Amino acid sequence: MSKRWESWTGLVGLALIVGGHYVGLFVAPPEAMMGDVGRILYAHVPTAWVGLVAYLAAFIAAIGAMVTGRATWDALVEATVEVGLLLNVLLLIQGSVWAKPTWGVYWTWDPRLTTSAIMVVSFGAVLALRRQIDDPVRRLTLSSVATIIAFVNVPVVYMSVRWWRTIHQDFSSPETVSSAMVTPLRTAAFGMLFLATSFVVRRWRLGLKALEAEFEAPDLPEPVAPLRIEE
């Protein structure tokens, strides 16, 4: 399969992010309460949306891996969790930087922030778990189960601003965001989606190649005698 389409997807994504960020930084009006600091919105919200989409894809891939036992799905679990985790870490840093001038602190144990931090730890644990297991079948099963368990928190993160009293702002949508801000926000969000898709597909190919090599590798012969350390 040609690798060109994902390169073009990545480039289109990059162009859209540049355009969305440019308009958000230099053309869109300052936010009514937060002023220019509110411009972090155009980096933060697309990162959040696409990060959650990556985790949703990881959840679907984990179910696919559990049902079929195929390396294709297993490699997709690894790719989507990795890209989701990248965006999740960026999200927390952006949020902390934004929190300081608006809330007065870099971090507070608010429900949205706390559940987002749990998301980093749980999906980080999935990747750590994968690196600890050599047997590909066992790795597929355990990391799929871990991904499904980690995903339980994702809808909680999304709904946390509605379920609990929180200082984090409500969902960002055309109903809650000024029309002058919607276009750069959507542009940057589609850009992030395209770029993340390109990352996932490229990482998926790499993971699949590594898994296929693993399956094709001959098993090492059993040692004829236990290894001893001469004293």
Place this chain on the structure above:
Amino acid sequence: MTGMIQGGWEFVWVAYGVTWGGLLWYAVRLRTMERES
């Protein structure tokens, strides 16, 4: 405009710098992995 936070561009640049830095770092990492595979 009363009550609007004034200034704070340094926070904006840090947030965008971290975003672009993170995306660039991952793109380079993928490129390196592709070359090594």
